[in-house]
Amino acid sequence: MTAKVTLTQFIIEQQRGMPGASGSFTLLLNDIVTACKKISHLVNQGDLVGVLGNADSENVQGEVQKKLDIISNEIMVDALSWNGHLAGMASEEVDDLIKIPDQAPKGKYLALFDPLDGSSNIDLNLTVGTIFSILRCGDGAEPDMVDFLRKGAEQVCAGFVLYGPSTIMVLTTGQGVNGFTLDQEVGEFYLTHPDMKIPADCSEFAINMSNQRFWEAPVKRYVDECVQGTEGPRGKYFNMRWIASLVAEVYRILTRGGIFMYPYDSKDPASAGRLRLMYEANPMAFIVEQAGGACSTGRERIMDIEPEEIHQRVPLVLGSKHEVERIVAYHREQQS
Numbered sequence: 001m002t003a004k005v006t007l008t009q010f011i012i013e014q015q016r017g018m019p020g021a022s023g024s025f026t027l028l029l030n031d032i033v034t035a036c037k038k039i040s041h042l043v044n045q046g047d048l049v050g051v052l053g054n055a056d057s058e059n060v061q062g063e064v065q066k067k068l069d070i071i072s073n074e075i076m077v078d079a080l081s082w083n084g085h086l087a088g089m090a091s092e093e094v095d096d097l098i099k100i101p102d103q104a105p106k107g108k109y110l111a112l113f114d115p116l117d118g119s120s121n122i123d124l125n126l127t128v129g130t131i132f133s134i135l136r137c138g139d140g141a142e143p144d145m146v147d148f149l150r151k152g153a154e155q156v157c158a159g160f161v162l163y164g165p166s167t168i169m170v171l172t173t174g175q176g177v178n179g180f181t182l183d184q185e186v187g188e189f190y191l192t193h194p195d196m197k198i199p200a201d202c203s204e205f206a207i208n209m210s211n212q213r214f215w216e217a218p219v220k221r222y223v224d225e226c227v228q229g230t231e232g233p234r235g236k237y238f239n240m241r242w243i244a245s246l247v248a249e250v251y252r253i254l255t256r257g258g259i260f261m262y263p264y265d266s267k268d269p270a271s272a273g274r275l276r277l278m279y280e281a282n283p284m285a286f287i288v289e290q291a292g293g294a295c296s297t298g299r300e301r302i303m304d305i306e307p308e309e310i311h312q313r314v315p316l317v318l319g320s321k322h323e324v325e326r327i328v329a330y331h332r333e334q335q336s
């Protein structure tokens, strides 16, 4: 029987020998873990503590906020503001950059997060999650927007926590992807999914089919071919899934492969897509690529995008490498 490895032990081991490692990153991650344990408990308590349902407010994305969108955001901000590891934060639920209180010590990292992902599922008792991305920032200086608007390739860490039947954290610091399950009894995350890998090929796609009439031709072609199955040009059966929680879709793909698409569609021509580059696409791209998968807009690698706005949206195609490459090829063919 091998000893169970805790998340903290795992990170300390990974950081050992890292040049310039001061322990600040490990402690920052610990603060994120503490916040997610609190959110996990509240999600689990649900109606018992009155946290379900809509809040009567809208976020900068123009979406009606759920009570738990706001509460999760407050828990993250509170857990990350005082311990001196951050220089600043940005959240999907907050219009402007979030400053570290003047009286709090400042650190050398920036945290960007989607405090509650899959919000439309929260009242349905379906899996939701928290997504986070960590960037490095000059020591102690008050960061401004340019410090946050950095390519996904500059992330030093990305992760998400699933609040489902189990609470699971999936994490990368650029040395592969590992999954940890929360033992609710002792309140500790243990390594349960070491070195997660996405198979290059798959036969399962995920897309919101109700948007089909608004899709561009390359996406229509790809999905049509999957749906035609063994009778079509792909010559094999494809299954379909749509959970409406990005965290759950990515976890499924990390577990058994697959392709997830929230492509550009003309439903709202002014919007480049549904999902947010800084809080959703970039952290998921880092994780998926570290697990051997690929992540694109259909035309461009997500992690190469130069961000222009902190809340910008992008088309998102991620998962099994060969399927993402096929969709990118269909977009290229359409342009030629």
Ligand SMILES: O=P(O)(O)OC[C@H]1O[C@](O)(COP(=O)(O)O)[C@@H](O)[C@@H]1O
Residues within 6 Å of the ligand: 092, 114, 116, 117, 118, 119, 120, 208, 244, 245, 246, 247, 274
């Ligand atoms: O409502 P749709 O079109 O099915 O979209 C579902 C997508 O929207 C999201 O819920 C957006 O995230 P938020 O819940 O954080 O706003 C994703 O998790 C999910 O993939």
Ligand SMILES: [Mg+2]
Residues within 6 Å of the ligand: 114, 116, 117, 118, 246, 280
């Ligand atoms: Mg989200």
Ligand SMILES: [Mg+2]
Residues within 6 Å of the ligand: 069, 092, 114, 115, 116, 117, 118, 119
């Ligand atoms: Mg959200």
